[in-house]
Amino acid sequence: xxxxxxxxxxxTAAIGPEVIxxxxxxxxxxxxxxxxxxxxxxxxxxxxxxxxxxxxxxxWLNISFWWGIGLGLVYATVLAMLLGVPTLRLRADYLAIxxxxxxxxIRLFVRWRGNSGRTGASEGIGEFARPFYDLNPxxxxxxxxxxxxxxxxxxxxxxxxxxxxxxxxxxxxxxWMRSPWGRALKAxxxxxxxxxxxxxxxxxxxxxxxxxxxxxxxxxxxxQVIQKAAVQPDTxxxxxxxxxxxxxxxxxxxxxxxxVVGSMIYWSLIVFLENVLRQLPPGTRSTLESTIKLxxxxxxxxxxxxxxxxxxxxxxxxxxxxxxxxxxxxLDDR
Amino acid sequence: MVAQGQRDVSGERRIWDGxxxxxxxxxxxxxxxxxxxxxVGVLAIAERAAASEGEQTIFGVISFTSEESNExxxxxxxxxxxxxxxxxxxxxxGAFSIPVEPGEYTVSIDxxxxxxxxxxxxxxxxELSALVEPGRDQRxxxxxxxxxxxxxxxxxxISLRRVAQLVAxxxxxxxxxxxxAIGLSLIFGTTGxxxxxxAEMVTxxxxxxxxxxxxxLAGVIGFLAxxxxxxxxxxxxxxxxxxxxxxGGVLGWLINRVLFKGARRAGVALLSQMLMTIxxxxxxxxxxLYFFRxxxxxxxxxxxxxxxxxxxxxxTPKDMIAMALSVVILTGVGLYLxxxxxxxxxxxxxxxxxxxESTGIDVxxxxxNVWVAGAALAATAGAFYGLTTVRWDFGFRILxxxxxxxxxxxxxxxxxxxxxxxLVGLSISLSTLFIDAELKNMVALLVLVxxxxxxxxxxxxxxxxxx
Numbered sequence: 091x092x093x094x095x096x097x098x099x100x101x102t103a104a105i106g107p108e109v110i111x112x113x114x115x116x117x118x119x120x121x122x123x124x125x126x127x128x129x130x131x132x133x134x135x136x137x138x139x140x141x142x143x144x145x146x147x148x149x150w151l152n153i154s155f156w157w158g159i160g161l162g163l164v165y166a167t168v169l170a171m172l173l174g175v176p177t178l179r180l181r182a183d184y185l186a187i188x189x190x191x192x193x194x195x196i197r198l199f200v201r202w203r204g205n206s207g208r209t210g211a212s213e214g215i216g217e218f219a220r221p222f223y224d225l226n227p228x229x230x231x232x233x234x235x236x237x238x239x240x241x242x243x244x245x246x247x248x249x250x251x252x253x254x255x256x257x258x259x260x261x262x263x264x265x266w267m268r269s270p271w272g273r274a275l276k277a278x279x280x281x282x283x284x285x286x287x288x289x290x291x292x293x294x295x296x297x298x299x300x301x302x303x304x305x306x307x308x309x310x311x312x313x314q315v316i317q318k319a320a321v322q323p324d325t326x327x328x329x330x331x332x333x334x335x336x337x338x339x340x341x342x343x344x345x346x347x348x349x350v351v352g353s354m355i356y357w358s359l360i361v362f363l364e365n366v367l368r369q370l371p372p373g374t375r376s377t378l379e380s381t382i383k384l385x386x387x388x389x390x391x392x393x394x395x396x397x398x399x400x401x402x403x404x405x406x407x408x409x410x411x412x413x414x415x416x417x418x419x420x421l422d423d424r
Numbered sequence: 425m426v427a428q429g430q431r432d433v434s435g436e437r438r439i440w441d442g443x444x445x446x447x448x449x450x451x452x453x454x455x456x457x458x459x460x461x462x463x464v465g466v467l468a469i470a471e472r473a474a475a476s477e478g479e480q481t482i483f484g485v486i487s488f489t490s491e492e493s494n495e496x497x498x499x500x501x502x503x504x505x506x507x508x509x510x511x512x513x514x515x516x517x518g519a520f521s522i523p524v525e526p527g528e529y530t531v532s533i534d535x536x537x538x539x540x541x542x543x544x545x546x547x548x549x550x551e552l553s554a555l556v557e558p559g560r561d562q563r564x565x566x567x568x569x570x571x572x573x574x575x576x577x578x579x580x581x582i583s584l585r586r587v588a589q590l591v592a593x594x595x596x597x598x599x600x601x602x603x604x605a606i607g608l609s610l611i612f613g614t615t616g617x618x619x620x621x622x623a624e625m626v627t628x629x630x631x632x633x634x635x636x637x638x639x640x641l642a643g644v645i646g647f648l649a650x651x652x653x654x655x656x657x658x659x660x661x662x663x664x665x666x667x668x669x670x671x672g673g674v675l676g677w678l679i680n681r682v683l684f685k686g687a688r689r690a691g692v693a694l695l696s697q698m699l700m701t702i703x704x705x706x707x708x709x710x711x712x713l714y715f716f717r718x719x720x721x722x723x724x725x726x727x728x729x730x731x732x733x734x735x736x737x738x739x740t741p742k743d744m745i746a747m748a749l750s751v752v753i754l755t756g757v758g759l760y761l762x763x764x765x766x767x768x769x770x771x772x773x774x775x776x777x778x779x780x781e782s783t784g785i786d787v788x789x790x791x792x793n794v795w796v797a798g799a800a801l802a803a804t805a806g807a808f809y810g811l812t813t814v815r816w817d818f819g820f821r822i823l824x825x826x827x828x829x830x831x832x833x834x835x836x837x838x839x840x841x842x843x844x845x846x847l848v849g850l851s852i853s854l855s856t857l858f859i860d861a862e863l864k865n866m867v868a869l870l871v872l873v874x875x876x877x878x879x880x881x882x883x884x885x886x887x888x889x890x891x
Contacts, residue, residue: 129695131620131702176876183618184876186698187831188869190620191824195869202862203536212536328820332706335699383715391714398707405699406687 096365101238103361107245109353110252111314116338116349117259118306124343124414125267126299127279129182132173132189133307133334135196138326139165140308142200142209145321148218150208155221159312166308169196170301178296185300194328201323214322222316223247248317255313256350259306264346266302275299276344329394336397339404342411352411360393367392481561482506482531482554483521486514488542488568499542499568503534506554508731508740510722510813513537526558527730533566536862542568582857585736590853592737598849599750601822603805605829605841606757607676607798613774613836614787614794615688617697621679621705622802623819623826628675628708629803630810630818631716633668637661637723661725665807672803673796679704680795685788709820716816726811746808753804754842757797761838770794774836821865825852828868832875834885843883847871 103109115133122128143162147153151161173192177185200209209215223230228243241249266272277285278292286292315321333356341352367389370378378384404411487498498518505511506522507530514520532551535544544550544566556562608622638658659667683704687697731738739747761767772780773790781787809818829848833840848868855867875882 127695129698172873176873180876180880182695183698184831184880186618186620187827188872188876191827191869191872194820194824195866199863199866201536202860204860204863213539329706332702335702339699388714391710394706394710395714398703398705398710401703402683402700402707403703405696405703406683406692409693409696409699 091366091369091371096362096369098238098240099365100358100362102240104354104358105239105249105253106241106357107248107252107313107317109350109357110249110256111310111317112334112337112357113256113350113353114252114259114310114313115307115334116341116353117256117263118303118310119334119338120303120343120345120349121263121266121299121306122303123338124345124348125272125279126275126296127182128178128296128300128303129186130173130189130300130303131186131331131335132191132193132328133303134326134328134330135169135173135189135193136166136304136307137311137314137330138193138196138200138323139169139304140311141315141321141326142215143308144312145210145215145218145315146208149210149215155218158218162308162312163305166304167301170297170304174297174300178293178300190328190331193326193331197323197326197328209323210321212323214320216320218321219316219319245317248313252313255309259309260346260350267346271295271298329397332401333393333397336400336404339401339409339411342414344415345411345413348411348413351413355412360396363392363396364389480526480556480558481521481523482529482556482564483519483561484564484566485518486520486533486566486568487518499539501537501539503537504566505532505534506530507532508729508743508812509727511720513719521561523727524556525729526556529554529556529730531564538568544568587854587857588736589738590856591850592739594850594853595846596739596743596747596849597853598846599747599754600805600808601825601829601849602754602842602845603750603801603808604822605826605833605845606754606838607794607802608826609830609833609836609841610770610774610794610798610838612830613838614770614777614791615684616694617684617701618835620698620701620823621708622701622798623823624705624708624712625672625676625799625802625819626806626809626822627712627816627819629668629672629806630814631712631806631816632671632803633661633664633807633810634721634723634814636664636667636671637725641667658724661723661811664723665804668807669800669804672806673800675803676795676797676799677792679799680792684795685792705820709817712816718816720813720815722814723810742811746811750805750808753801757801757838758842766790766793771838774838824865824872825849825868828872828875830882831872832882834882837882837884840882840884 115137118136119130119133122130140162143160143165144155144158147158147161148155151157169192173185173189177188199205201212203211205211206213223244226244226247228234228246230242230244230247232243234241234243234246267275274285274290275295277288278290278295282292311326314325318325337352337356338349339352340355341348341350367384368386375384484504485498486502486504487496489496498514498516500514500516500518502514502518502520503511504514504520504522506524509522509524509529511534512520512522530551531554533544535550538544552564552566554562554564604622604626607625608619611617611619611622636659640657640659658664683700684697687700692700726742729740729742731740732744759767761771769780769785769790770793772783772785773787777787780790806819809822815821825848826845829844830841831844832847833842833844848871851871852864852867855864859867
């Protein structure tokens with residue numbers, strides 16, 4: 091096994107585009123769940139909103155890619171209102187039900203053949219991100235190596251912009267959560283009745299939190315499709331939402347930094363595991379093939395199996411994650 | 425308030441019960457390992473080719489002529505459906521074949537699965553009829569051409585005949601959905617937990633029926649495979665469905681015992697428990713994909729049946745029998761909840777857990793029974809759904825419908841879930857009169873949102889605090 095290669099892969103992945111995209115989405119979820127206690131099980135829907143915003147601006151409306159960023163934010167706002175207005179006055183699980191149901195519906199709707207002129211249906215949208223890469227100060231096609239990190243020029247540009255976005259998002263969340271608004275949000279999470287008794291309109295606060303988290307996730311979705319240079323409906327599989335949940339709970343909900351740390355740990359682990367599995371010595375490999383039917387195809391399914399197992403164990407034994415505090419996360423909605 | 429109290433009590437218990445928690449973790453890990461092993465045992469036995477029973481096939485090749493090279497290019501992954509039999513996707517050579525009994529069939533192609541840049545030449549020829557004679561395989565031809573032709577709405581006009589057929593289909597889906605949804609509602613009622621893994625119970629029932637059908641009662645555990653009869657060899661679908669339902673009940677019991685009983689006792693917040701169900705759902709779904717693989721499959725028998733006409737309605741005998749059985753089962757559940765002591769206890773706990781507990785009802789026992797019954801019902805529904813096609817992600821596909829049904833009827837009520845399921849089944853089926861069939865499940869989301877906006881407690885639920 092080539093440990094040097096695996097080390098380089100893991101290190102590169104730990105600061106790579108995927109970590110950034112999932113960290114951003116998890117920062118959004120942190121505002122919703124970590125600070126406001128909202129069970130949003132459809133975060134991937136907001137990512138799709140952002141992604142299709144930039145994609146459809148170019149493909150359908152024939153306007154500039156940069157306007158598409160605005161369109162994506164508008165989509166995310168509309169989605170937040172659609173999901174939040176009917177459910178946020180009700181018990182917490184109704185939001186969970188509606189969001190989990192809607193994220194899959196969004197995917198089916200954009201890949202509907204009747205939408206092929208607008209969303210590209212199952213084919214998706216390509217060729218829209220050129221203006222972004224035109225601004226790249228690095229050579230798009232060249233490879234850049236520094237220390238254990240190894241990036242293609244275009245990815246390096248995505249990574250640079252991505253980390254700046256993450257920093258901005260973290261700064262904003264940090265500022266908001268120490269403001270009176272953030273304290274009211276936490277109070278609602280802890281005891282909604284008490285907050286209402288003090289005259290706080292908990293419905294509006296929760297709607298704002300859902301919207302802000304959704305907008306941050308939509309930016310994550312934009313960054314993801316820009317990096318992939320394609321908008322594909324099947325990228326927005328509902329299981330993505332639960333990878334984000336795992337990342338958030340791994341880091342610890344209700345802490346500013348935790349989504350980033352959680353995302354780095356999560357992706358390092360996944361990349362490490364998959365590379366090790368792919369490079370197993372032939373003997374071990376064939377044993378695994380005959381006993382648990384491991385093949386090149388289903389190695390990538392391991393990550394979802396691990397997400398499932400990880401979520402069960404984390405939720406059961408350490409819902410506060412690595413950095414959270416148990417008292418803050420002892421939520422109950424009954 | 426009450427939850428707060430429970431947490432305090434459990435906190436106390438943890439102080440003088442400290443050593444036990446490690447044991448409990450160990451037991452949980454062991455349980456998870458055992459279930460994983462069981463899954464491996466059940467599913468890992470090699471692919472045995474489906475024994476063909478001297479049937480005929482409907483077959484064909486989907487390909488198009490490339491404009492650049494002027495060669496025939498096979499198309500992989502196109503979904504072909506024989507009505508009342510099932511659907512397959514084309515392989516790497518663009519070929520498909522579906523075993524059928526002799527008879528007349530409607531074969532359709534799903535244009536949405538055609539790759540970009542290709543389309544059907546004749547947009548009205550999405551459905552073809554094929555006459556299969558004894559001893560002769562029947563080829564069907566779908567002409568695919570390069571280039572976008574757009575699409576036309578295949579839904580046609582509104583005729584009495586069509587409405588009757590859609591009502592029958594909707595009733596069928598509604599009955600199955602009711603069986604799948606009752607458990608979801610009862611588990612919520614008795615424990616307050618929204619079980620997002622309930623959809624995977626449906627898939628579990630479907631897949632375990634498939635495996636019992638192919639490999640028999642004990643044949644799934646490898647070394648017993650050479651045994652005859654119900655042990656080593658596959659069992660007929662009729663029995664496999666029963667085994668599937670039982671395996672569903674066993675799984676339900678196991679999940680409650682290993683995961684949620686301990687969590688309740690340790691005072692794990694409902695929110696965290698809900699996350700546990702999400703984790704469980706993903707774990708089960710991808711384990712099933714891992715061992716079952718992606719493609720759709722079919723049971724050994726009853727894959728091919730001719731629909732029988734009753735007045736304006738066409739239904740296959742297997743669907744009619746499954747529908748009749750669903751009615752019997754659902755009536756049985758109703759009587760059970762109404763007449764038996766345990767059934768009454770279930771409704772009592774659902775209504776008010778504390779009050780029920782104070783009258784001497786063993787709540788944990790009731791919850792365990794609810795899990796077993798709910799999971800077995802969901803598994804039965806899955807087994808019935810599987811009469812058409814067996815898929816690894818089927819449950820997830822109908823998760824939205826299950827929630828729409830339960831919320832429409834009122835979370836926590838068994839009868840509400842039943843009525844909600846019938847209404848959702850009918851409205852989805854009838855919606856195809858007006859909208860593209862591909863979008864019909866969106867109607868369920870619409871139902872969900874409208875109900876939450878105007879009557880959040882559902883048709884049969886009691887209103888609760890609304891902010």
